[in-house]
Amino acid sequence: MKLYISRIILGIFLLSAQFILAQNLSKNQFKVKGNCEMCKERIENTAKKAGAKTATYSIDLQTLTLETDSNISTDEILKKIAEAGHDNEKFKALNENYNNLPECCHYDRDSKTQTAENHEHQSKKENEFYVKGNCESCKARIEKAAKDAGADSAEWNAEKQMVTLNFDPKKTSSDKILKKIADVGHDNEKYKSNDKTYKKLPSCCLYDREIPFGEANPKVHDEEGTTSEHGDHNDHNITKNHENHEKNIEGVTVIGSKAETSLNKKEAGLVFNIDRKELLKAACCNLSESFETNATVDVSFSNAVTGTKQLKMLGLDQKYTSLTKELLPEIRGLASAYGLNFIPGRWIESIQLTKGGSTVTNGYESITGQINTELLKNAEKPETSLNLFSDFNGRAEANITSVSPINDKWSQTFLLHGNGTFGDTDMNDDEFLDRPKGTQLNTAYLLNYNDLENSGLGSHFGINFIKDQRTSGQIGFDKKILQDKQSLYGVGIDISRFQVWNKTGYVFKGKPYQSLGWMNQYTYHQQDSFFGLRNYSGKQQTYYSNLIFESILGNTNHKYKAGASFMYDGYDETYLTDNFKRNEIVPGAFAEYTLTGLKYTLVAGARVDFHNLAGTQFTPRLNFKYDFTPQTILRLSAGRGFRTANVFAESQQYFASNRSVQILQNGGNIYGLKPEIAWNYGASLQQEFKIFGRKSTIVADFFRTDFQDQVMVDLDRSPQQLTFYNLDGKSFANSFQTQWDFTPFKNFDIRLAYKYYDVQADYLDGRREVPFMAKHRGFVNLAYSTNKNNKGGFWSFDTTLNLVGKQRLPNTSSNPEEFQLPTYSESYSILNAQISRNFNKKIRAYLGGENLTSYYQKNAIVDFKNPFGNYFDGGMVYAPIMKANIYVGLDVTF
CATH class of the missing domain: 3.30.70.100 (Alpha-Beta Plaits)
Structure with a gap:
């Protein structure tokens, strides 16, 4: 008993001593910028050489704890640390000293240390x-x-x-x-x-x-x-x-400065960070409208009946881009056609867009790149926002977002979205709705735990439910009446979607470079739809798990990641009377190594996946960055990706037609087809320079994608047929883009871009350009804002012009002459603009217009007068089908 009591007393004594020591040390604790273990070693050694008895630097806390004799000035120690290249709370490092640090040591520098007060600390003499x-x-x-x-x-x-x-x-x-x-x-x-x-x-x-x-x-x-x-x-x-x-x-x-869209100079890959403020420059009601001011992503109009939009990148369809939410698989499988509508723009905190091969840690499906969306979940104090939106053609929506800390470790986010499209919009007088009517209810709850500073543990939990119902087709169609009981052509789409996910991470104590993360997600997606007299329904259940361990080899110049993943997809689809069921089970393992030098970064990774239907797949990827100077950066990339095609879900834009579906099987296990495999290669050059005394950036990049066993969507064999088959020959996409961002004067930003695409494939009857892909595209974005007044109010003006060259259209020469399309479409331009007024930090109102040039495809539906005839086709869309559309909105923050 005495021994037990003595141990308690000793424990209390040690804890008390530790607490007292911590209190004393806190008096000599300073904020110091650093990034890695090399920074830690440099800071501590510099402090000791400058006279500190002990020096302990925490990378996580960005703090340096010093013990000094009374005759040693901490100011002198911090000055020496700044001379070694590290900004701190009293002294700012010279740019030259910062730039001389190894690449891995380049911490983020903000304006908090860039004041007149800081300059005074640089031992400036009176003269x-x-x-x-x-x-x-x-x-x-x-x-x-x-x-x-x-x-x-x-x-x-x-x-x-x-x-x-x-x-x-x-x-x-x-x-x-x-x-x-x-x-x-x-x-x-x-x-x-x-x-x-x-x-x-x-x-x-x-x-x-x-x-x-x-x-x-x-x-x-x-x-x-x-x-x-x-x-x-x-x-x-x-x-x-x-x-x-x-x-x-x-x-x-x-x-402080933080560009709305910025190219991450530290990443070996071509990664663009899109801030929430960029999304406010346009209507941005959902993810499909989040790239109107972005030159990298092309937004296409999929058909004239369902009103959906699709993204294209590097000259290829959206299905070849990995679309994730919180780094978890999101828009894929049965969600491919309409999934962009399920992420409201006001829910988005940021977007990370990667061109070319992305990291192997996020899976094997990325071919042209990755678009990751992060939801709102960070706030130092409670903040609730209301957004109201309406356009002049019957569309309205409301968003409520609430982000609030529960205590110093827990925070929560409530997200609510509702939209509705009412009234009959028919601008081209073909008696078909230009966009479907219907409603969507979308709600999510996020719970976050962050105790990285103490226990090293952090966790994120999310749950999301969506109910979306749409009706389209001829004006007057009644969804309540059976399809075969009315003469009008109609389209009905009902979608229910449920998701729950968790991400948990642990940072090892005393080893901030070493961590373990585990992500899990379950998704249930159900769609019931009809297109005229054709029914399509499908159910998908997906479970995804990813375990990642990250550490270093010797020092932070040599980092590695290793882990394992598991993907389960259960599909049950019915098209007409044919039922297609399959279960895809894919365990996998991966490893990635990052080598960082003074001027270069190399990221080499590979993964192996054991697909029960596609066989064992090996996926290597490589990214390399070389900094000729801090302003001139070269990037190279190469990598492989593979995916299984969901031919029905991904081709729904062609269901609003009288094309019969044919699958030419060749022995594969997915609809009788083999998996798609592609190699992507890329090179880019980033150059920064001054113009008008202000920062300016030009980025030029070239990417090529080569396919093996690509699932061809052949619209040319017959205007009455939609044929799927695996590629036998070559299929490639060449993409060149150059973009120039500059600020000619204060508060005025200009973004110019030009894109060239060469996309061709060997179809059954020979090599042809892939349809609906313009070879030439131009892009201009102008953004201006006034200075804030004393209440925090200001005006913003944003304009975006897209120039789209001619596109090859599918062959319709066997149709009667009045139902034939030209070989190539017209070139056209689209102008979007928005004016917003921030009255203060709480209230913002905006007025905007889309397609202000009012260009629209006049004959968007082939043989619209006879929707049940052989020549009816609503999938031949290459341009907008609606004229100018004006909208208004209001943002209020409480």
Whole structure:
């Protein structure tokens, strides 16, 4: 008993001592930026060399705990750490020191350390002053201006952005010298140059003005060189691009920059991060409308009856792109045709778009790339938002999102969406609805647990239910009456969908680079539909599990991931009277290695999957990035992917026709067909440079996809037939895109892009261009916003122009002449625009228009007067079928 009590007392003593020690250490704890184990080693060694008795750095917490003697200054230690390349709460590293760090050590730098206060910590002497410049011409100009203002000598250092002055205080002053330097075009810590003077500098001298040096209220010069208080541009605000988050520091508001769409420079692959603000530039009622301001993804119109849209990337259909939600499989299988409508735009927190082969850890189905959607789940304080939307053609929707922390570890999200399309819209006078009528109810609940700092454990749980009902076809069709009891042609689509998922991760204590993650998801999807007198129904049950272990080999320059996955798909489909059932069971294993050097990153991965119907499949993928300079980046990629085609679900756009379906089997186990296999190769070059003194980026990329056993969807054998068969020969897609993003002046962003596609395949009767794919596409996006007023209000203006070249149309030469289509479609353009007004941080109203050029396909339905005849076809759609559509919306945050 005594031994037991003594152990309790000893335990209490040790815990108390540990607590007291922790309290003492917290007095010497500082925020320091770092990324990996190499950063940890560098920071701790630098601190010890600078005089610290002990130094412990936490990567997770981004904190450095120091023990020092009383005669050692922690400021001196933190200054040395900044000189080693690591920003901290008192000192900011020079750009050159940061850039010299290994690639894996490049932590995210935000504007919180980029204030005048931080500059003062860089051991600036009384005769040293911060002056902006770029090159040797700047150096000569600055030094000459200083001497002209009375300085005995002046030396400007480009690396430190600092001028050292020697002068006689009786003859001149630092204020006069710095004013003269601003007069010749160079911002400094006391004076900001006039905009016109700055713009007259040679192009090589146009330095970055986004975060200017200066006092809390810097002064700006007019044409005559006199000073005045800042006006609209910089009054108490130092602005970098669009406003994202704010922090007040001694009267200065520093507004951090986060581009709405940005290319991730750290990723070996071509990965674009699309922020929630980008989605607000357009109507964005669902995922299919989330890419209207994005040049990489093409949005196509699938048919003239069901009103659905499909995405295309790298010149290939949506089915070849992996579409995930929370990194879990989402739009695939029976959800292929309508799944884009099931993710409301207001639910989306961000989108990650990867062009080309993605990581093997996310599965084997990605061929042209991956689009991952993250739902709203992050909030420091409770936030509830209401969105109301309506267009002038009978569509209305409402969204309620509520994100709230429960305590310091738990948070929850409620998501509710409802939409309805009412009234008869027929803009081309063919007596068919241009889009279906109906309703959707969509609700989700997310629960998040985050205790990574203490226990290393984090978890995310989600549940989602969808009920979607649509009716289309001829005006006057009554869904309540049996199909064969009425003369009108109708389409009915009823979908029920249920999902539940969980993601749990554990970070090993003391090893922030080592983690274990496990993802699980169950999906039930049911569709009952009819197209005229043709019925199609299907049920799909999917269970997905993925276990991932991540660690390093020696140091963080050598990282690896390894794991196992399991996929079960149970399908039960009925088309007309034919029933198709199958179960796909796919256990798999994968490994991926990442090598990081000073200027390069190599990601090599492979997986093996044991498909019960498709056999054993080996999937290697490789991504390589080389930084010639921080502004010039080359990327290369190559990889393999495979998938099993769901020929009925993925081709529903052709069901609204009188084509008979034929499958030419060749011994495979999925509809008698073999799995599709494809190799994708890509190269891209990213170049950043300054134009008008502001950051500008050009990205050019080329990708090629080669298929083996591709399941061909042949529309050309006969206008009355839809034929499926495996490829016998070659099928390829060449995709070239160049995109230029730049900001000619404050708050005005321009995005220009051109795309060229060459997509061909060997059909049964020879090689042809794949239909409905324009070879040439152009893209222009303009975005402008005004400065915020004192209440936080501002205007935003967004315009997007899509130029679409001619497309090959399926062969209809055997039809009577009046029902024949031309070999190629017309070229056309689509203009979308939106004006929004933020009254404050709580209320936003917007007015927009889609297809403002009002171009529409006049004969979207072949033989629309006789929908039960041999020549009726609603699937020959290559352009919009609706004229201009105006919409209004309101966002309110509580």
